[in-house]
Amino acid sequence: MDPRTSAQDVMRCDLCETAVVEMHCDTCLVNLCKACVGEHISTDESKDHKVVKFQARKSTPLYPGCKSHSKDQSTMYCNQCDIPVCPKCIASDQHLGHKLSEILQVVDERKNKIVNEQNELNNMIYPTYQDIASDIQNRMSQLEKEYGDLSTAITKHGEDWHREIDKLVQKLKAEVDEMKNTQLQTLQKHLDEINKTMSDIKDEIDSIDLAEDSNNISKLFSITLNVDRHRNLPDKITPSPLKFNPEKIQELSKLFGTLSSSSLTSDKHGYSMKTTQKSPEAGSSPPVKQLLDEPETVTTIDTGYQYYLYNVACLSDEEIWTSGDDRTMKLYSINQGSLFTIKRIFNLHGSLLKSITTKSEKRPSDIAVTKSGDLTYTDDIDRTVNIVKNKKIEEVIRLQNWYPRNICSTSSGDLLVIMDSNDYKQTKVVRYSGSTEKQTIQFDDKHNPLYPSSSTCMYITENRNLDICVSDSGAKAVVVVNQAGKLRFRYTGHTPAPKNQPFNPLGITTDSQSHILTADYNNDCVHIIDQDGQFLSYIDCGLSQPWGLCTDTNDNLFVAQLGNRKMKKIKYLQ
Structure with missing residues (x-):
């Protein structure tokens, strides 16, 4: 393995x-x-x-070992010599008068410098090169399209020429046939006249032969000859056929059309460093938080759906969007002063702030909150991705041969959409900027499907390191790829599981520590793994059929429980 x-x-x-x-x-x-x-x-x-x-x-x-005293640890740092030193080194005259610092302070300073440089690499330099690569790929795609259009235009122009040439050829051939028929008719008439004259001459010759052979003198005197008329020969008719004078084809390329010259230019200042991308990692690193030994349920809200609660999405630390088994998406408040305190004690209903009905009036496949705070949802019935602004639903994306399933909004404001093909044999993740498709993630380096199950129960989220994390219930795995779509790892559960049932991942989310959290429906728990796929802990807290997940900015976990339609808020970090 x-x-x-x-x-x-x-x-x-x-x-x-x-x-x-x-x-x-x-x-x-x-x-x-x-x-x-x-x-x-x-x-x-x-x-x-x-x-x-x-x-x-x-x-x-x-602490590092001292180079001069192998059995001692270096707890201080000589700034002048730029080396760690131990207490024996300090006591000697070797570093007399040198400025010394605690090595942990130097380590912190170096860590801060490394973290800042790492942040610059993560948030500025690497995204800039990604944008450059994306720009080049877009230019290549555009170039492919433009040259394809150029070839199509040349072909069409050639077809137009062929049609005009065919018309001209037919016209000229028709003129040739017409002139041929005219001249043949003239010659045929002339031939008929000559044949008539020849018949008359033959008759006169025959009559002379009869007279000469007869002894009847009266017959001889009855002969009337037209020799004088026949001596006047008819006009000679000589047809002059048409001639075809083709034009020289040496200049055909100029008449047909020519290509303009092409060029490639290099602009030294064509790219600039990316500074506008804001991700949760921008600036300083988040404070380190440890996992609680025993996660605790903060509150439970009954969402009021008739049969099932599927999805949750945090609008803020106090307001949560939900969707269930009907066409309505509900926004709940979980902090309403003293009333909230009473409800928290008795685990009663949350405070419903607003409801939005889908445009198709069918159940949404998934919901998410964009970077700007707008609710977005996928509708696999009419194959659309929609956004709600000022209570008005706007269609952002409409698919033709794919069904949109689950969705998340990224730190850069893009949308990541999981979609299935018409025959449910293919699944892919597509990144959109607005309605523009920017990236497709479907295969690994060996061209094997990353998401082979085509399961409708798949969820997606983006981690702080910009990894793309997908929970695939059909494949019983969490599939994590980097921002470029390259496979990093697959997580297929941890043993022993709370209920010893097969791993069945559904909802997925991340937190400020780059932990990946995924709901395990079969085992009534949530798995916590680190950003490299290493199992850390379980969260159960009496969960029942956990489905959708989200976290707020304070790293509180919200869990949608399918059958009892209740949403739990759980504290799991110190």
Whole structure:
């Protein structure tokens, strides 16, 4: 199994190699189960073993060893020599008068510098190169289209010429036939006249022969000859046929049309660094939050749908959009002063602020809130993606051969839409800027489908590192690709599961720590994994049939529970 694209294997204790990892020694970088902690510490009591929970691994600083005193750790830093130093080095005359700093302070400064440079790479430089690559691809596509249009125009012009030439050829041939027939008729008339004269001459010759052979003198005197008339021969008719004088074709290319010259120019200042993209990572890194040992339910809201609650989407920390088994999308408030306090205690209904009915009057496939705070939804009945502005529904995208399924809004304001083909044999993710298609994600590097199941139960979200995360219920996996659409890993669950049922991922969301959270319908829980696909923890909190998920800016988790139509708000980070 490829470790780069697989992250679901259970981690085992490095000592006993059987029990599941629960602890970690930050000193030795060893993963341990609780039973093996004592054995590990006793194997080398000369070390100061820092054993912490696995989730808090690498939280204890490991000081570098001193180059001059191998058994001592360097806790200070000589700014003049630019090296870590230990207490013995400081006591010696080697660094006398040098400015010294605590090494953790230097580490923090370097971390801040690295983080700032990483932020610049993530938020400015890399997106700029992505835009440049996208621009080049768009130019290539446009060039393909323009040259295709040019070839089509030349072909059409040639066809027009062929039609005109065919017409001209037919016209000339008709004129030839007409002139031929006229001249043949004239010659035929002349031939008829000659044949008539020849018949008359033959008759006169025959009459002379009869007279000469007869002894009847009167016959001889009765002969009338027209020799004088016959001596006057008829006019000779000589037809002059038409001649075709073709024009020379050396200049045909000029008459047909010519191509203008093309060029490629290079502009040194054609691209500028991207500074407008705002993602959750822009600026400083978020504060580190630890997972709670026991997540807690903050409140529960009955959404009032008749049969099922499917989707939730955070408009703010206090307002949540929901959609269920009917045509209505509802906006609930979860914080309405003292009334909210009473409702929170008794887990009563939330406060309904507004309702929006879909344009098709059918159940929406999915809902999301855009970067600008507008509600957007997919409608697989009329194959549209719509946005609600000022209570008016505007159609943003209309598909022809695909059904839009699930949707999310990205940090850059784009929309990511999961869609299935007409025959439900293909599934892909398409990125839109407004109604313009910018990117299609469908295959891996070997041209295998990334989402082979064509399951209608798929959800999508974008992580803080701009990874695109898709939960595929049919494939029983969470599929994560980077911003360019390259496969990073597949997560297929964790063992043991709370109910020992097969992993069935549905709703998916992320938080400020780049954790990926996905609802596991079969096991009535939510999985938390890190951005590299490593399992961290479960959230159950008495969940029942969890479906849709979302998080607010304070990293509170909202869970849509299918059958009981209740939405839970859960605190799971410190």
